[in-house]
Amino acid sequence: DVKVTQSSRYLVKRTGEKVFLECVQDMDHENMFWYRQDPGLGLRLIYFSYDVKMKEKGDIPEGYSVSREKKERFSLILESASTNQTSMYLCASSLVPGELFFGEGSRLTVL
């Protein structure tokens, strides 16, 4: 089975802090994604990556950056966290377009 592991299930950070959310997949998938999920807004794509060192903006990239130095790892970075970035963050990987394997999620609270 594909396993996607997000390093932190729950994080509490202060406004202005730099935040790293890490995601690792073990199935050699080319594609990796970061979504955020908020009540009433559904899943929104932040960034995705097709290959090492490649990244593409999703629908809401503002305030975020990503890093993919190794195929199995895709990191989401909040350079200066703000309260409106309090959310559930979901990482996913895929080999086939649309067939996503998700991690358990990281719930971030920014105070």
Add this chain to the structure above:
Amino acid sequence: AQSVTQPDIHITVSEGASLELRCNYSYGATPYLFWYVQSPGQGLQLLLKYFSGDTLVQGIKGFEAEFKRSQSSFNLRKPSVHWSDAAEYFCAVGGNAGKSTFGDGTTLTVKP
């Protein structure tokens, strides 16, 4: 542009009753279609997928879905719902460049 509509925000069924969750999509070509399930506080899990071929697809946990091109629908069904099926269900279409479009989700409540 591709889109997915799940008309029902919330559905309540009794345990043992049948279930149908609706999904309509808009996509220019033959779509890749998916259903995911999400338990509270968890990530999404793939229930089933349609790429081509037989329009009735079977998934995990006893779920099935039927692709109807003429109606642009991909409804999820289960003959007999269990209390553990209570969750949020998302329909999705896999589109260009690997980007997926998700519906807003349907929350399923199961009455004992």
